[in-house]
Amino acid sequence: MKSPNTFCLLMLAAATCHAETPPIPSTSDCTAIVSGLQRLACFDRIAGTPPEPMPAVDSPSIVVPAATSVVPRPSALVDLIRQNEAQRSEGDNTFLVSRQEDATPGQTQIFISAPALDGAADSVYLALSCIANISRLQLLLPAPADRNQIRIRLFIDERPLSASRTWQVIEPGNVVDAGRGLVAIDLLRQFVTGGRLRVESDYAVVHGLMFDAAGLTGLIAQQREACHW
Numbered sequence: 022m023k024s025p026n027t028f029c030l031l032m033l034a035a036a037t038c039h040a041e042t043p044p045i046p047s048t049s050d051c052t053a054i055v056s057g058l059q060r061l062a063c064f065d066r067i068a069g070t071p072p073e074p075m076p077a078v079d080s081p082s083i084v085v086p087a088a089t090s091v092v093p094r095p096s097a098l099v100d101l102i103r104q105n106e107a108q109r110s111e112g113d114n115t116f117l118v119s120r121q122e123d124a125t126p127g128q129t130q131i132f133i134s135a136p137a138l139d140g141a142a143d144s145v146y147l148a149l150s151c152i153a154n155i156s157r158l159q160l161l162l163p164a165p166a167d168r169n170q171i172r173i174r175l176f177i178d179e180r181p182l183s184a185s186r187t188w189q190v191i192e193p194g195n196v197v198d199a200g201r202g203l204v205a206i207d208l209l210r211q212f213v214t215g216g217r218l219r220v221e222s223d224y225a226v227v228h229g230l231m232f233d234a235a236g237l238t239g240l241i242a243q244q245r246e247a248c249h250w
Contacts, residue, residue, distance in 0.1 A: 165194030
């Protein structure tokens with residue numbers, strides 16, 4: 022029979038060991054850890070694998086931000102239009118063009134834009150471009166559309182350029198895209214010399230809008246040259 026003193030010593034040792042050995046965490050405990058490195062170390066403890074050396078205190082770590090409301094990134098088209106429209110003179114509503122070196126080596130970026138002739142403070146803009154060797158034809162709305170697709174037909178001096186087509190609403194919701202690459206090129210090839218470009222649509226925001234098309238075909242020729250079609 023063990024003496025009382027021996028029994029007490031054994032109990033004290035067990036308590037001490039229990040205090041010094043932290044409990045093995047559960048998987049749910051690990052997934053709740055924000056720091057990527059600490060979360061990995063937690064899973065290592067569960068699996069019994071040796072952890073990698075921890076970085077110095079001032080080393081950057083991956084941090085998952087707290088949940089916040091999703092704010093859509095402003096469309097890149099907005100910035101391109103703002104830059105192009107900065108050169109516009111008061112009273113001039115014709116299409117303007119800007120050229121710059123493209124991010125793709127050996128390519129030229131072409132951007133063409135004009136506001137609708139409705140006189141609104143927040144006009145709809147029609148934009149044509151060659152960026153990264155891809156042709157685009159797009160409308161920029163003053164506010165996001167309430168649908169994903171819009172039927173549009175373009176006329177120049179009341180001559181239809183094509184049958185009604187479905188344009189896609191993309192990016193943050195205020196960009197209406199006719200289609201990129203060959204789809205846009207097929208429509209752009211139909212543009213003819215004229216004075217007014219009119220939009221016919223099932224979407225009231227753009228239906229009936231007019232654009233000053235004087236000189237537009239010459240600018241499209243620059244787009245065609247840049248995008249090699």
